[in-house]
Amino acid sequence: MRYVIGIDGGGTKTEAVIMNLSGEIAGSFEVGATNPNAVSYDVARDNLYRLLDCCFNDAGMAAADCLAVSLGLSGVDRAEEREKIAASLREYGDRHGCSCDILIHNDAEIALMAALGHARGIIAISGTGAIVFGVAPDGMRYRTGGWGHILGDQGSGYDIGLSVLQAVMRSYDGVCPETALTGLVLEKHGFSSPEQLRTYIYQPHIQKANIAEYAHLCIRAAETMQDAAARQIVEKAARELAALTNALRGKHPYFADAPVAATGSIFKHSELFRDTYRRCLNEWNEQRRLGRRTDVAISERKPAHGAALLALQAAAQAGER
Structure with missing residues (x-):
């Protein structure tokens, strides 16, 4: 089964959602913090590796079937910070036979996608x-x-x-x-x-x-x-x-x-x-x-779900090219 992974990384915990190409959740996992300002970069990287290990091993998903990994990480905003994380994930992918796209977003961007669709x-x-x-x-x-x-x-x-x-x-x-x-x-x-x-x-x-x-x-x-x-x-x-x-x-x-x-x-x-x-x-x-009121929609879906939707969107666009 081909699928995508959405990840929401913060200063307290990091969550992953596995989503199939029909938009259905196939699994979810949680590890520690991946905000490099809250923990060291090495700890953040190791926690991301541990999370992907859960997705590929504990969930029984073939790494080669993953089309995209989309991440929203707090504390990772600058281009050089994003590239450093992306490079680490590509290195992980090379070791595990996964050549999927790596997409790094602002953590607020994935929350917006989760809340409003x-x-x-x-x-x-x-x-x-x-x-x-x-x-x-x-x-x-x-x-x-x-x-x-x-x-x-x-x-x-x-x-x-x-x-x-x-x-x-x-x-x-x-x-x-x-x-x-x-x-x-x-x-x-x-x-x-x-x-x-x-x-x-x-x-x-x-x-x-x-x-x-x-x-x-x-x-x-x-x-x-x-x-x-x-x-x-x-x-x-x-x-x-x-x-x-x-x-x-x-x-x-x-x-x-x-x-x-x-x-x-x-x-x-x-x-x-x-x-x-x-x-x-x-x-x-x-x-x-x-002359109008503003309602506030409290999101019912976790930001990791929004990250997975963005990954699904990117996979669909890649398939059209």
Whole structure:
């Protein structure tokens, strides 16, 4: 059976979807991170190799029958970064008798394809990191945000998680009122005092993904416990991601009325985040007297599915040539 593989690689995990030429899913697998900014390049490469091993061996798929591998990898944007990854995959393919096409996309591009089924419109992603990405009908690509946790990752799980830790310490200092976040964070680690966070959080192995884990505690405190500090953190993150989305909507006439899709764990798990984000988009509409509302389609399909669809599209085009 001939088939394609779609891969979604991030700073926490990497997923692969095997798709036959009829568009049916034939298998899926998951390994660790492949964002070279979150782990080393060698670790990212080895995890990709491990993922392909799963596709070819565990799924019982013949490597020679794979027509294309399509990847959306966070942290791999520059041409030289893409070529380095592609070269490693070609080397893997040579060793395993696979001469398929290697296609490397922006991770937001595969999410857009998964959400809308076509490569036009706007996608907002809020997971460990965050980015807003848009493709106009003329093929022009635009982005806002997604500059990493130092230059700017507003609206992300990392952004929320960092705010949680800072809120706990500000409450401990007496600068801010008590918050349910303190108890949740201490319970997570089995700590007796917020002071113990300092020793833990500054360890060399603590990465961006570890900070992003606190976002789920914040969502719980905001939506189940109605904690004021947690609600402020979630709403602020949603407003900042909406501001990035509205900035992108101003970059091309098509985007003002383009479909907007959203994906990522924060959108998935937080109703407050989703509602605040939608409200901010429609406030932008009202300010410009557009006379219409913007709905936000929460993607039901994983980005790896979008990567597989792009691979399928490329395989079809190659077959026509």
